[in-house]
Amino acid sequence: MAFGDSDLDVFFSDSGVPVIFGAQSTRGNLDEAGSDNDIIGLQVEDTSHVLEIGRGSLSPMPRSGDAITVDGRAFRVRKQTSVDDGGIVRIWLKVG
Structure with missing residues (x-):
């Protein structure tokens, strides 16, 4: 069985988090991958926030x-x- 655009609402409603943009709302998947970076001898922790939603x-x-x-x-x-x-x-995304 193929997975298509019409299935995205069900996919995000089952596994997603609430997303609010202006007066609109939907659900999406939020990925918060962390990484440690060595910048000029300093250890810097970075968290990347990536949201996936249906077009x-x-x-x-x-x-x-x-x-x-x-x-x-x-x-x-x-x-x-x-x-x-x-x-x-x-x-x-960036915090703020």
């Missing part, structure tokens, strides 16, 4: 600099890209 779940889609709330926490959009065929949008 069309928000209209218009968030753009760089926009405020968005994910799982009750405030973020700003850094950038967004499409995943594979474009059915899923990956949004890089």
